[in-house]
Amino acid sequence: MEIRVGMGSCGMAAGAKRTWDALSHLCQGKTDITLLQVGCNGMCFAEPLVEVIDAQGSAYLYGRVDETAAKEIFEQHIAGGIVAEQYLVSEAELSFLTKQTRIALRNCGVIDPENIEHYIARGGYEGLKKALSFADKSEIIETVKTAGLRGRGGAGFPTWFKWQAAKNSKGEVKYIVCNADEGDPGAFMDRSLLEGDPHTVIEGMIIAGVAIGAKEGIFYVRAEYPVAIKRLEIAIKQAEEAGFLGEHILGTEFSFSLRIKAGAGAFVCGEETALLASLEGERGMPRLKPPFPAERGYWQKPSNINNVETYANVPWILANGGAAYAAMGTEKSKGTKVFALAGKIKRGGLVEVPMGITLRQVVFDIGGGIQGDKAIKGVQMGGPSGGCIPESLLDTPIDYDSIMQTGAIMGSGGMIVMDETTCMVNMAQFFMDFTQKESCGKCTHCRIGTTRMLEILNRIVAGEGKDGDIELLVDLANAIKDGALCGLGNSAPNPVLSTIRYFRDEYEAHIQGKTCPAKQCKDLLTYEIKQDKCTGCTLCALKCPVKAIIGEKKQPHIIHQDICTKCGNCFTVCRFGAVEVK
Secondary structure: OEEEEEOOHHHHHOOHHHHHHHHHHHHOOOOOOEEEEEOOOOOHHHOOOEEEEOOOOOEEEEOOOOHHHHHHHHHHHHHOOOOOHHHEOOHHHHHHHHOOOOOOOOOOOOOOOOOHHHHHHOOOOHHHHHHHHOOOOHHHHHHHHHHOOEOOOOOOOEHHHHHHHHHHOOOOOOEEEEEEOOOOOOOOHHHHHHHHOHHHHHHHHHHHHHHHOOOEEEEEEEOOOHHHHHHHHHHHHHHHHOOOOEOOHHHOOOOEEEEEEEEOOOHHHHOHHHHHHHHOOOOOOOOOOOOOOOOOOHHHOOEEEEEHHHHHHHHHHHHHOHHHHHOOEOOOOEOEEEEEEEEOEOOOEEEEEEOOOEHHHHHHHHOOOEHHHOOEEEEEEOHHHOEEEEHHHOOOEOOHHHHHHOOOOOOOOEEEEEEOOOOHHHHHHHHHHHHHHHOOOOOHHHHHHHHHHHHHHHHHHOOOOOOOHHHHHHHHHHHHHHHOOOHHHHHOOHHHHHHHHHHHHHHHHHHHHOOOOOOOOHHHOOEEEOOOOOOOOOHHHHHOOOOOEEOOOOOOOEEOOOOOOOOOHHHHHOOOOOEEEO
16 A cells, blocks of 8 residues: 655645654554655645555545544554545545646656656656667757747747757857746746656756757756755756766766756846856846857856756657647647646646646636635736736637737746736736846846836825826836846736736726725725624724724724724624725
């Protein structure tokens, strides 16, 4: 019998380490039980997760397993042979997994990421063996070209083209770089992949090295991912010991080494030239292109840069053939895409779906819909560089071109779901605040332009918006897009432009009506007590931090507006619906 415990960062944050310790204690001396740590299978909403595979191969997935539940599952199912149905993940929740198509995530939640033998048993390093067997290494790039794999880091640039450019560049020294500097708010695709299946990314990088003639690879991982870094270190050492890394790999003439660089967490270092500057010990600031990294990259040598998910697809493509991968997806967007579902969604987590599926299918069929069954307002895609897609466009197919037509971008795969209580002006302010703080400051358009845009948004949500502010935001946004040096500045105005495009009425309500339709902008709210509903229970008065609520016991109360700080405590604690937000 095998027991798998989800030990990704999300699982451990939910208490999986205590669950693991409880099961470890119970399994002591039980030679017929194998206890495994695995990465997150994507069902972050049900952590901690425990999967039991019995002697017949039947699998039972248990969710929200704390120490008490772990003990009961062990005694009832593992020791007693009777399934602990009270802790099983429901059929409805299992649809989160069954409606996915997993290529990059194929091993996450299934194998022990710290055991190379588990990866090999599931076909690991077969793609590398095939790549090394090609007499003409150009066949590797042709296979990736046939697959139609586009970079999964944001722009969706054809992977084969970048590889071919690096291969054609002159020079004996070339580099393979993995961009794992995942900085989008709400994004955790790279982290989960590195924590759950580091060998597939390593194998993808080695194959890329064979293809372009590079002998060294570097992981650029943000330092906030300690579990991912630890498991990468273990995986690299194991790959070296097994002969998949180092000198004369698998008895061939090809040699390749890997090392890890922990980045300091600057969002701008997700841009490839800023990442290279950071790798070289410089401040992470973008460089003018051309020349592109494929010509002059790390230490001015030809370098290929892809992100984690891109490399994770490569071993499967080499092992199964480019045509098998191209059979999934759409004409111009092949294969699958990993998304981090977050926000006002019932089942948040990591999903991998074929290109061409609609946003509505992801949100409702896989994610289970909106928390509290509220109305959906839209989906933010592409993080701070992306845009807000309204409910009316949720039937848009997920592919690079269709998403771009909405004013958003695919990005690395962040997907934040917003419901009727989300203020779109406040959402735009949040992302502009993020990009303004993360701007490296090198170019004036980005440094000053985002500051001015944020100032205007701050005024609008504070009830101090003026006629002409919307037009000024649009003018500034277009100037920044046209004049900024790198992708951060070029895309920073996207959340503002997309919310103005689809939710202009909310901006006008804030500016002209001095109201927030979503009732989220604190400075535009007024709390009042309905006299006919107030019972005089005094609970709101007791919870008011500034004593703005007065009234006799069992008599209707009132709120002094000149004292009220609009904290919302009264609305939260009232059990009779007497507090009204206007």
